[in-house]
Amino acid sequence: MGKRLLSSGELAVELGISRRSISRYADEGLISVALVTPGGRYKFDLDVVRSELRELAERRREGRS
Numbered sequence: 001m002g003k004r005l006l007s008s009g010e011l012a013v014e015l016g017i018s019r020r021s022i023s024r025y026a027d028e029g030l031i032s033v034a035l036v037t038p039g040g041r042y043k044f045d046l047d048v049v050r051s052e053l054r055e056l057a058e059r060r061r062e063g064r065s
Contacts, residue, residue, distance in 0.1 A: 005034050005043035014046055015053070030056055 008026075012019040025031045026042055031052050035043040 003045060003047075006046055008042055008044070011044045011046065011049060015049070025053075 006014065008019050008022040012022050015022075022031070022044075023042070026033050026044075031044070031049045033042045034045045034048065037043065
């Protein structure tokens with residue numbers, strides 16, 4: 001059985017951030033979209049996005065040092 005992919009709303013709830021932020025991060029290429037449905041909706045892999053956000057936070061911290 002494959003991993004369940006999350007909508008932007010479901011991902012936002014899991015991460016505790018707004019759905020708008022999820023969409024903005026995806027549009028800016030900061031997080032990966034696992035799938036775009038035929039209707040144009042994004043689907044995300046929670047583990048991948050968590051990893052990408054951790055890496056982004058680390059890079060930002062290093063840049064401020």
